Structures are given as C-alpha cells and as structure tokens.
Amino acid sequence: MYVLDNRQRTEASLPGLSHHTLAGSAEGLAQLSVWRQTIEPGSATPPHRHDCEEVVVVGQGRGELRIGGGAHAFGPDSTLVIPRNADHQIVNTGSEPLTIIAAFAMTPVEVFLPDGQAFPLPWAS
Amino acid sequence: MYVLDNRQRTEASLPGLSHHTLAGSAEGLAQLSVWRQTIEPGSATPPHRHDCEEVVVVGQGRGELRIGGGAHAFGPDSTLVIPRNADHQIVNTGSEPLTIIAAFAMTPVEVFLPDGQAFPLPWAS
Numbered sequence: 001m002y003v004l005d006n007r008q009r010t011e012a013s014l015p016g017l018s019h020h021t022l023a024g025s026a027e028g029l030a031q032l033s034v035w036r037q038t039i040e041p042g043s044a045t046p047p048h049r050h051d052c053e054e055v056v057v058v059g060q061g062r063g064e065l066r067i068g069g070g071a072h073a074f075g076p077d078s079t080l081v082i083p084r085n086a087d088h089q090i091v092n093t094g095s096e097p098l099t100i101i102a103a104f105a106m107t108p109v110e111v112f113l114p115d116g117q118a119f120p121l122p123w124a125s
Numbered sequence: 126m127y128v129l130d131n132r133q134r135t136e137a138s139l140p141g142l143s144h145h146t147l148a149g150s151a152e153g154l155a156q157l158s159v160w161r162q163t164i165e166p167g168s169a170t171p172p173h174r175h176d177c178e179e180v181v182v183v184g185q186g187r188g189e190l191r192i193g194g195g196a197h198a199f200g201p202d203s204t205l206v207i208p209r210n211a212d213h214q215i216v217n218t219g220s221e222p223l224t225i226i227a228a229f230a231m232t233p234v235e236v237f238l239p240d241g242q243a244f245p246l247p248w249a250s
Contacts, residue, residue: 002190003197004204006182022204023180029206031230034180055148055159057131057226065127072128079129079147081154101182103228105156 001027006036012123016043016092019123024107026124033107033125039063039098044091047114052106056080056090061098064091087114126152131161137248141168141217144248149232151249158232158250164188164223169216172239177231181205181215186223189216212239 004027012019017039024033039045039061047066058078065072065080067088074080082088084105092098109125112118129152137144142164149158164170164186172191183203190197190205192213199205207213217223234250237243 002192002206003199004206005200006202006204022182023206027206028208029178029180031178031209032180032228034182034204034228036182053154053156055154055157055228057147057159057161067127074128075130077131079131079159081127081129081148081152083153084156101226103157103159103180105230 010123014046014122016040017045021123021125022101024109024125029107031105031107033104033109035102035104035125037100037102039090039092039100041092041095041097045089046119047087047089048111048119049085049087049114050104050106050109050111051085052104052109053084054082055103056082057101059099059101061092061096062094063098064093065089066091135248139171139247141165142170146248146250147226149234149250154232156230156232158229158234160227160250162225162227164215164217164225166217166220166222170214171244172212172214173236173244174210174212174239175229175231175234175236176210177229177234178209179207180228181207182226184224184226186217186221187219188223189218191216
C-alpha cells in the first residue's frame with residue numbers, strides 16, 4: 001500500500017487532542033512513524049519522551065514547546081526539533097486549534113512519562 | 126535550537142521543484158530528516174532511492190507516485206509510504222503546485238539514481 005487517503009484513516013484521541021497515525025508499523029514500516037494531531041486551545045500533550053528523535057511540523061495555530069527546563073513559543077509554520085529521550089510537552093497557547101505533523105525515528109512509537117513509566121497510547125503508532 | 130521558523134529557512138531548488146530542509150543533521154539530529162517541497166505542474170522529482178524508509182505527507186495538489194513498476198495516483202491530503210531502497214518518483218500530474226512534507230529515517234539523506242550512482246543534492250539534507 002503505497003498511497004493512503006488521510007481522510008479515511010482511523011481517528012483516535014486524548015483529552016483535547018485528536019490523532020491520526022498517517023504511517024507506521026501497521027503500514028509496513030520498520031524505521032519511521034508519522035502522526036497528525038490537532039490540539040484544542042488550552043489543551044496539551046502529556047509531558048513525555050521517546051527513545052528516538054522527533055520532528056514536529058506546525059501547520060496552523062500557536063503554542064509552546066516545554067523542554068529542557070524552558071518554554072519555547074512558536075507560531076504557525078514552525079518546526080520543532082526534539083532530541084532523543086528529552087522530556088517535552090506541546091501546549092496550545094493560542095485561540096485556534098493547533099495542527100501538527102510529527103515524525104519519529106521509530107515504529108511503533110514508545111512513549112514514557114517523565115517518571116519513566118510507559119504511557120499506553122490509545123492508537124496504533 | 127528547539128524551534129525554527131520555516132519562513133526563515135534557506136530555499137534550494139531543482140528544476141520545477143522548490144525545497145526547504147526543515148530539520149536534519151545541521152539541526153543536531155542523527156536519526157531523522159524532514160523536508161518540505163513544492164513541485165510545479167508538469168514537474169517531478171528525479172527517479173531515485175534512499176537507503177532508508179520515507180513517508181511523504183501531501184498537502185495540496187495532485188500527483189502520481191511511480192514505484193515498483195506502477196503509477197499510483199494521489200490527491201491532496203494523502204500519505205505516501207516509500208520502502209527502503211525502493212526506486213521512486215513523485216510527479217505533479219495536476220494543474221496546481223504540489224506541496225509535500227517528507228520524513229526520512231536517516232540524516233543527512235543520501236540519494237541514489239536507479240543505476241546506483243549517488244545524486245549530489247543541492248541542499249543540506
């Protein structure tokens with residue numbers, strides 16, 4: 001399956017966050033996962049980390065990347081670079097939905113909370 | 126550098142193709158590159174392959190993924206899944222610019238032509 005229609009993919013969610021896995025192990029990949037998410041105003045990802053690098057391309061909206069003890073504001077049309085095993089959190093600080101595409105150098109993607117506990121994802125990653 | 130403004134990144138090009146590297150080795154990554162490209166109507170990438178998996182998220186426009194001896198049409202809001210070392214070509218078959226974001230499980234990204242020759246990229250990858 002080389003071509004997938006994003007509008008026909010399965011939607012999943014966390015509170016204030018809508019998720020689609022665009023590609024990953026279920027699509028035959030071994031090295032790479034790509035997700036699309038929409039985070040509602042005032043909502044955020046949980047603080048978490050992955051044992052792989054992550055790049056987030058921000059489409060619309062504004063937010064804050066909390067990482068490395070700091071908070072880094074971003075607007076639309078930005079890229080977020082998240083090192084391997086860096087605890088981070090993406091927060092929608094704006095008044096509109098925040099749309100992102102996230103690429104991970106791993107599939108399936110494993111998620112850990114800052115205390116090291118595995119965070120079970122409600123989607124195939 | 127955790128946050129980058131995509132509008133301030135360096136533009137590069139191939140004939141009929143505008144390119145921005147959003148993240149890669151120059152941004153401190155070791156596992157992942159993410160590019161953004163716009164392909165003009167009637168234009169295409171060269172036929173090529175990478176020694177890593179690639180996922181392409183199509184924003185606007187229509188095209189054709191030539192891979193594995195076939196041609197796979199796609200419209201806007203699609204995902205293209207490209208296996209490691211699979212020769213492929215992305216062609217804009219529509220009447221509007223084709224916008225894509227491509228994620229690679231490697232950085233810098235190496236590109237090879239179907240005959241095995243390395244293709245020197247005109248951008249940091």
